[in-house]
Amino acid sequence: MKSNVLKTRGPVFKKVGSAVVDLIPIVLVVVFFQIFVIKQPFPDAGELAIGSFLVLFGLFLFIEGLEMSLFPIGETMAYALTKKGSLLWLLVFAFMLGFTTTIAEPALIAIAREAGEIAANAGFLDSDPNTVKAYSLGLRISVALSVGFAVLLGVIRILKGWPVYYIIIGGYILVMLITLIAPQEIVGLAYDAGGITTSTITVPLVTALGIGLSNSIRGRNPLTDGFGLIALASLLPMIFVMLYGLIWF
Numbered sequence: 001m002k003s004n005v006l007k008t009r010g011p012v013f014k015k016v017g018s019a020v021v022d023l024i025p026i027v028l029v030v031v032f033f034q035i036f037v038i039k040q041p042f043p044d045a046g047e048l049a050i051g052s053f054l055v056l057f058g059l060f061l062f063i064e065g066l067e068m069s070l071f072p073i074g075e076t077m078a079y080a081l082t083k084k085g086s087l088l089w090l091l092v093f094a095f096m097l098g099f100t101t102t103i104a105e106p107a108l109i110a111i112a113r114e115a116g117e118i119a120a121n122a123g124f125l126d127s128d129p130n131t132v133k134a135y136s137l138g139l140r141i142s143v144a145l146s147v148g149f150a151v152l153l154g155v156i157r158i159l160k161g162w163p164v165y166y167i168i169i170g171g172y173i174l175v176m177l178i179t180l181i182a183p184q185e186i187v188g189l190a191y192d193a194g195g196i197t198t199s200t201i202t203v204p205l206v207t208a209l210g211i212g213l214s215n216s217i218r219g220r221n222p223l224t225d226g227f228g229l230i231a232l233a234s235l236l237p238m239i240f241v242m243l244y245g246l247i248w249f
Helices: 001-035 045-084 086-103 106-121 129-160 164-181 184-196 204-218 229-248
Strands: none
Touching: 001 045, 001 164, 045 086, 045 204, 086 129, 086 164, 086 204, 106 129, 106 184, 129 164, 129 184, 129 204, 129 229, 184 229
């Protein structure tokens, strides 16, 4: 019994240690600037210590959750749908996975709300709360749709064996062209939208989908074919948000 407990504790301590190592650079940067640049003591040091512990514990739980559930779920679903031989359901699953993980992304919800309020304060939108809410919701939906289509395109690329750089280069050329005609008020937000999508919920599931799909198809290499979906998920939101700006403004 004691031996089993020790065997369980070993990996746990190892993962906690890994989380500590990941957190140390952030702590060192904050401490350095607080002591040597700002030259002031830390305010509420007790709360900061408790908060740092919670961040450490949360990081450990997050990594553990990825390994236990999100990665296996994405790979298993991709493998099962491929073996079932249903191309339609595979494509529907790819689109819905990208859409639902993005529409629920906390960062996107916060940014869309903030963008609506700023646009209203700047006079680009009617200050009516319903108008601001409609603009923010439309922004969220446009980003979610873009990620859904990005994952769908990424799955088709894996199935067809297309080189990822063809799509990426062509996509950024399209981004530059749309930038020339898009309202300047939306361009910065559109470029930031690409980073919003690469967050805690979307990245693990989409990556797992690509790896699982490339593992289950003969002639595909998970290293060369399984990755690249996140790049598409960062690219298409820029296009969709600028098009949304053209429609709205």
